[in-house]
Amino acid sequence: MPVAITRLDLSAADLRAQACRVGDVAQARRMLAIALVIEGASRTHAAEAGGMTRQTLRDWVHRYNAEGVAGLTDRPRSGRPPRLKEAHLEKLDALVEAGPDIAEHGVVRWRRVDLQAVIAKDFKVELSERHVGRILHQRGFTRLSARPRHPKTDEGARRRVQKNFADRVAAALPASVRGKRIEVWFQDEARVGQKGTLTRLWARRGSRPRAVRDTRYQSAYIFGAVCPARGVGAALVMPRADTEAMTKHLAEISRHVAEDAHAVVVLDGAGWHGSDDLVVPENTTLIELPPYSPELNPAENIWEYLRKNKLANCLYDTYEDIVDACCAAWNALIADPARITSIASRDWANLS
Structure with missing residues (x-):
């Protein structure tokens, strides 16, 4: 025998209006079914409109009479206790x-x-x-590719860089730039060549997709640097990685630094980064990272993004083709400042 709706504080129109505002779809569906009953529709029609059986509608009417609209929500189910404490x-x-x-x-x-x-x-x-x-x-775990860690990595030095970065920058800055706005740039080099790299592909489960990979060894180097705070970068494609190329790259970085700012360029300890013949522009100060700690340099993540999305699975017939591919990849990155900021931002390097 159908249960009568004894709660009369809301009309069918009121229930419909509230159903439009609630975020719970199931609750809204039950409210609309009860609105049909209040308007005189048959229980069969109201139940079908609400996507339920007549018995289920009867149970919701009981809940509505007792608790109102709040009673039309699903109550938490205890379920089985977890096997692991x-x-x-x-x-x-x-x-x-x-x-x-x-x-x-x-x-x-x-x-x-x-x-x-x-x-x-x-x-x-x-x-x-x-x-x-x-x-x-x-528990928040997923399968990730491990990055290599050198056995001589000094974890304490890595933590000190992250903890005391602002103090280290302050100690390295010349007195003449004290009080100036400081831009943090991250610099590195990436070798791109005919040998190439492969990346993951969508393929049928159980298959082993194939991708082109050259066996020749001609290559070029992208000297790249990014300022995540501004979402800008500066790069040169060079035939070799040496002091001359690094000097030219520092000049290119200097050209992109804001006029009212001084750049702190964070880089690794490669020989051409600390050569006595290296020319460092006046608006630039170099900060060297501890040895064997590439994870501290977000430029490594820039290279990973470019290799996976722009430079992998490619065949380069000539050196000029390599240079063109490097330029196209870097220009695509520079055209997306938000991506630079997303990839390269580090809380420990924020000086503001």
Whole structure:
């Protein structure tokens, strides 16, 4: 027997108006179904219009009579308790971040099946591989390509650069530019040549897509620098990486520095960056990064973006073709200032 709607504080028109404003689609659908009932439509028609059965509509009418519009929302479902407790999940986080020990675990990288075995052994909980993958995604993990780390990397020096960057810049600036606006530029070089690089492609699952890759060795160097705060950059394509090329690149950077500013150019310790013959413009100060720490230089991420999106899977017949490809790739980057800012911005390098 149908349940009568005893709540009369809202008319059918009021319910429709509120249904247009609520963000919950399911709640809005139930409100419209009840509005039809108030207007005299049959329960069958109202239920079909709301995408539910007559019995389900009856249950929502009970809730509406008791609680009003608020009663038409879905209540939280407790569901089954998680198989892994919070203490287990914290240990799993630490285990994934630390990586496996080949002597103990027999693998050099974690797979779901490896973590499945560890969870069963250490936590006494049996999970499927798919469930392990779901937990990893819920905990904020995903599969990423590891970047190389030199065994001589000084982690303490890297942290000191990030923590004390502003003090280091202040100590390096000449007295004549104190009080001037400071622009932070990141500089590096990238070799681009016939040998080329390959990048990931969309392809059928289970297939091994092929891409062209040359076996010749002619190449050029992009000397590039970006200022993420302004979204600008300066680059030269040179046949060699040496002091002469670096001097010309610093002059190019100097030309792009704002007239009322002084540039701090952050770069690595390559020999041509610190040569006695290097000519550094007056509006430029060089800041050298610790050795074996390319992750501190966002220019590395600029090269990664250009290789993956502009320079990979290509065949260059001549040196001129290489130069043209480098220029086209860099000009495409410069035409998108927001991308430069997005890729190269670092909180630790913000001097404002």
